[in-house]
């Protein structure tokens with residue numbers, strides 16, 4: 268059994284702390300040696316991706332210290348315990364099994380006589396069968412016509428991941444003739460969200476997936492009622508247009524007002540659930556079950572790499588540990604995720620939840636305060652758009668923000684033009700290469716307003732093309748990175764008590780049970 272210790276009690280961490288500002292990346296990335304670094308500081312990921320960390324502030328000494336930390340913190344042993352069914356989510360007394368939704372990494376995990384891998388596969392099959400029947404016109408609307416659009420109603424993990432993945436594959440599916448149905452999403456309790464989406468769909472031919480693991484989330488239940496109201500007013504029977512994805516113990520599971528219900532369970536956290544029915548139902552309906560299966564295979568292959576004890580052959584653990592070095596030794600407060608791919612436009616939003624809801628904690632897994640910083644602020648936008656927005660601060664601001672670039676050699680649609688001797692795809696890629704070197708090396712200028720200090724670390728994940736498999740690998744990479752960082756910080760990365768207080772106070776406001784500031788704000792907002 269692995270032992271769980273606070274980071275600041277580990278001798279390898281003390282050693283690592285002595286390596287603050289050990290590497291000058293401006294020097295290391297300049298000239299011929301910079302080129303050598305780019306060639307050498309790279310490790311393969313699944314689905315043909317590469318994790319390149321040449322522009323990170325590491326060298327053989329820092330990497331050796333990180334490997335020692337990985338060993339002393341028993342990161343691989345903890346990962347093994349996790350996928351073999353240990354109660355890793357101490358706050359909620361639950362196992363953490365999202366890896367089993369894509370592969371069997373260790374021993375079978377059996378709960379109350381049910382093999383969990385078999386359960387997740389059976390639910391994926393249920394979603395696949397439902398999707399195939401919709402596509403074949405075997406499940407149709409009351410007029411006997413095919414459904415043409417699918418709308419997901421959910422929030423947080425029941426929205427962000429599936430939405431990011433749908434957007435990521437929409438063009439790929441169109442280019443590869445696997446696009447079946449347009450998907451839309453309703454998440455916010457702001458009535459303008461549901462109203463705008465409903466106004467944009469042909470209700471008679473729309474299917475709605477209500478996704479809520481708990482079946483109690485205010486926003487989702489409100490939006491479900493909003494949609495039912497619209498269907499009824501249009502003379503349609505809501506139960507002929509809706510299905511649910513939920514846990515077997517949730518109130519939604521007891522309802523017979525759905526075409527079908529696809530189940531998940533308490534061992535897959537909302538922000539890790541896009542590989543379960545939460546993502547499986549909508550992605551199978553939109554693109555076909557085979558595309559979702561390819562995504563799961565990409566994730567499974569990345570998970571396999573994450574079991575490697577050799578730090579330099581484990582891109583997920585390496586990325587995690589470099590992040591710990593940046594956060595705890597270098598003292599950087601945030602991290603930007605910058606995909607040079609329009610298809611990944613919502614991927615940073617998904618990672619915001621995944622990372623910050625997991626590791627935004629001040630107490631360890633035993634509920635005791637920790638004396639070191641934990642999860643960074645995560646934000647991001649696709650390049651090159653971000654370059655014309657917040658990169659000013661990234662290049663010349665007073666904080667150093669570590670960067671995680673993602674780039675692909677080829678576009679998804681393959682439709683391009685050659686203008687001034689380069690294609691748009693080449694211009695996109697030229698920009699990401701330029702940014703890495705500009706951030707690392709900077710440029711001196713006597714005019715300080717035009718001076719670039721450089722020394723701003725970045726990594727890049729490079730792929731051939733964004734496909735279902737490479738998207739699955741990317742998703743798993745970041746999930747595993749977050750998991751390893753939570754292990755290093757001795758956190759429980761799998762609960763989210765920090766979201767509760769606001770929910771309780773909002774209920775009080777709606778019940779008019781307020782005083783003091785809450786009452787004045789309630790009056791100000793006309794509640």
Ligand SMILES: O=P(O)(O)OC[C@H]1O[C@](O)(CO)[C@@H](O)[C@@H]1O
Pocket residue numbers: 422423424425478479480481482483484487537538624763766
């Ligand atoms: O799927 P549910 O149970 O509706 O929860 C939605 C989201 O709400 C949260 O619990 C936070 O409020 C997230 O962790 C979760 O992804």
